[in-house]
Amino acid sequence: MRPELRQAVTKLFKYLLITYAILSVIYTASYLVATYSGTSHDFGGLLPKARDAHAESDQQESLSTHSNEQQHQQQEQQQQLGDHSVAWSNAHGAVQVLPENLIMSKVFSEAMGPSNMTPYFFRAKETFDKEDITMSTLVTRNRFLVLSRLASNYKGPISATVHVMDDETKDEVITELQELHSSNPDMQKYVDLHLIVDQYDRQFNMWRNVAKLFARTDYIMMLDVDFHLCTDLRKSIRGNPEIMDRLREGRTALVVPAFEFDNLDDGNDWRTFPTKKDELMDLVQEDKIGMFHKGWFKGHGSTNYTKWYETDDLYKVTRYDFSYEPYIIYKKEGSPWCEERFVGYGANKAACLYEIFLSGIEYWVLPNDFLIHQTHRYPEDARRKERQYNRKLYINYREEVCLRYARKFHASGEWHTSRADNLKGECEKIRGFKKTMMSTIN
Numbered sequence: 001m002r003p004e005l006r007q008a009v010t011k012l013f014k015y016l017l018i019t020y021a022i023l024s025v026i027y028t029a030s031y032l033v034a035t036y037s038g039t040s041h042d043f044g045g046l047l048p049k050a051r052d053a054h055a056e057s058d059q060q061e062s063l064s065t066h067s068n069e070q071q072h073q074q075q076e077q078q079q080q081l082g083d084h085s086v087a088w089s090n091a092h093g094a095v096q097v098l099p100e101n102l103i104m105s106k107v108f109s110e111a112m113g114p115s116n117m118t119p120y121f122f123r124a125k126e127t128f129d130k131e132d133i134t135m136s137t138l139v140t141r142n143r144f145l146v147l148s149r150l151a152s153n154y155k156g157p158i159s160a161t162v163h164v165m166d167d168e169t170k171d172e173v174i175t176e177l178q179e180l181h182s183s184n185p186d187m188q189k190y191v192d193l194h195l196i197v198d199q200y201d202r203q204f205n206m207w208r209n210v211a212k213l214f215a216r217t218d219y220i221m222m223l224d225v226d227f228h229l230c231t232d233l234r235k236s237i238r239g240n241p242e243i244m245d246r247l248r249e250g251r252t253a254l255v256v257p258a259f260e261f262d263n264l265d266d267g268n269d270w271r272t273f274p275t276k277k278d279e280l281m282d283l284v285q286e287d288k289i290g291m292f293h294k295g296w297f298k299g300h301g302s303t304n305y306t307k308w309y310e311t312d313d314l315y316k317v318t319r320y321d322f323s324y325e326p327y328i329i330y331k332k333e334g335s336p337w338c339e340e341r342f343v344g345y346g347a348n349k350a351a352c353l354y355e356i357f358l359s360g361i362e363y364w365v366l367p368n369d370f371l372i373h374q375t376h377r378y379p380e381d382a383r384r385k386e387r388q389y390n391r392k393l394y395i396n397y398r399e400e401v402c403l404r405y406a407r408k409f410h411a412s413g414e415w416h417t418s419r420a421d422n423l424k425g426e427c428e429k430i431r432g433f434k435k436t437m438m439s440t441i442n
Ligand SMILES: *[C@@H]1O[C@H](CO)[C@@H](O)[C@H](O)[C@H]1NC(C)=O
Pocket: 304, 306, 307, 318, 319
C-alpha cells in the first residue's frame, strides 16, 4: 500500500473509532437517564421505574371537577398498574432490565398471585430521617378514614398497603381513595401508599410484607390501623439513646401495650382517650379499660400487664406464647418477613411474630407508651372457617420454623450463643422436637 493511502485509511479508522465512542456514550447516558428518572434511591441497585407521585396528585386535584376526564385518567392509570420495569446494575455499570411483574411474582411467591401491585401509588411529600419509625399498616376500603386520621395524629412516616378487590367496585374504591388523599394534606405529606388490586381477600401477611418492604426508614412499627397512638412514641424512643442502640443492633423489638375499653362505646372517640400513663391507670383502677382482647389472653398476656402497671422501666418478655401478637417496633433490615402462606383470619400475625422471636429477636416492653383500640364492628362471616384452616397450618409451621432456625444456628455457629435462646425455650415445647433436632444437628 502506498504511504498516502495508508495514512488516509488510518485517519478514517481513527474518525470512525471516535464517532463510535461518542455515540456509545450518548446512548448509554440516555439509557441511564430513561431508566433512572423519577426513581427513589433507597434501593441501591434495585430501581423501580415509577410515575411521579406529585404530578399525579396535582393532576388529581385539578381533575376533581371534571369527572369525564377523571374517568379517562383513571383508565389510563389502571393500565399502568404493575407496568413498570426494574433495573439491576452491577459494579461495572451494566444494567439488566426485568419486568416488575416477574420480580413481584418471585418476591411474593408464597402468596396467591398474580397481584396487580403499585408501590408508592401515592408517595409522601415529606422527607424522613433514616432513623425514624414508620407505621407499617394495612388498609381496606372500610378503613380509609381511619388511615387519614392516623396520618394527622402521627405526623410521621406511614407505609400503608391498600387492598382493593378486582371487581366491579374497583374504580369507585380507587376514586374514593384519591378523594381522601387530596382532601387531607397530612395524607399527602406522610403516607406512602402501596396499592394492590387483585381477587384475593385477606392476604394479611403478604400485605404486611409489602408495607414493610417499601417503608423508607430503618425501623417500622407493625400496627393495625384502627389502634390509636395515645402517646408520643417517637419521642420516648428516639430521645432515649439506650433504646435507640437496641433498635440499631437489630436484636430488640419494642412492644407497645394495647388496651381496649370494656364499654365499647367509650372507644368511639379517640379525642377522649388518655394521653399519659397515669390517666390510663385511673381508668384501669376504675375497671373501665384493660388489656386488648382479654377474652383471648394468649394474644397479649405475655406482655404481663400486671408488671406494666407497676413499672417505669423497659422490661423483657419472659413467658412467650406462640399465640402472642403484640404491636412491635423493630428494625426493618435483618428481621424475618411474615409468612405469606397464612391467608385469612387466625394465626397470621402470631406466626409472623413467632418467627421474628425465634430468629433471636428479644421482645422488650415500653413502660410508658400505649395504644387503645378504636371501636368498630367486626364482620364475622368468614372468620371461623379460616381460623380452623390456619390453626392447622400453624401447628406444622411452628415445627418447620423450629427446625429451620435450629439448622441455621447450628450451621452458622450461633447455636451456643444467646441468639438461639428464644428458639431453645420455645421449640422444646413441641413434642418430639428435641429428639429430632438433636439427631439433625449432631
Ligand atoms: C408478671 O409480673 C409480675 C409482677 O412483676 C410477676 O409477679 C409475675 O410473676 C409475672 N407473671 C408472669 C406470667 O410472668
